[in-house]
Amino acid sequence: MPALTGLLWLIGYWLVGEVVIYLSGLPVSSGVVGMLLLCATLAVIGRVPDSLAAAAQPLIALLAMLIMPGVVGVFFILDELAGQWLAILVALLLGTLLSVVTTLWLLKRLMGSHAH
Incomplete structure (x- = not known):
């Protein structure tokens, strides 16, 4: 269940990135904006929640495949x-x-x- 909560964190920040891009018209990927906002949030709170770490760990193993296209x-x-x-x-x-x-x-x- 923690990995599901962490995945919701990731999807939530991606959606926030979508909204920022839609409203601002910036020529940047919504995923990049979402991850920058997530990075800023983690820097402010000073730690990575266990649920987010549980969701991110399997994705790191797939990083090469995600970048390949x-x-x-x-x-x-x-x-x-x-x-x-x-x-x-x-x-x-x-x-x-x-x-x-x-x-x-x-x-x-x-x-x-x-x-x-």
């Missing part, structure tokens, strides 16, 4: 990206660096005194 889709637009390799490389490197730094910061903050 977007990666495969790039191969269909390679001609359109031909002159953009420098920008793509910089975006990938900067995005990866920011993702790692943010993840480490959040992990350290949420682990708190449990890190020892």
Whole structure:
């Protein structure tokens, strides 16, 4: 039952992201907005609820499969990206660096005194 509650957390934040995108017209994925809001919520409360951890753990194992459709889709637009390799490389490197730094910061903050 805890995993179901955690899944409802994830779906709820995704739906909040949908509403934010619908009302604001931002050109960003609603999933990204929802996860940013969830990340902010977790940073404020300072911990990850057990139910959310129970729901997220199996999804982490499937992460590669969840990302694969977007990666495969790039191969269909390679001609359109031909002159953009420098920008793509910089975006990938900067995005990866920011993702790692943010993840480490959040992990350290949420682990708190449990890190020892």
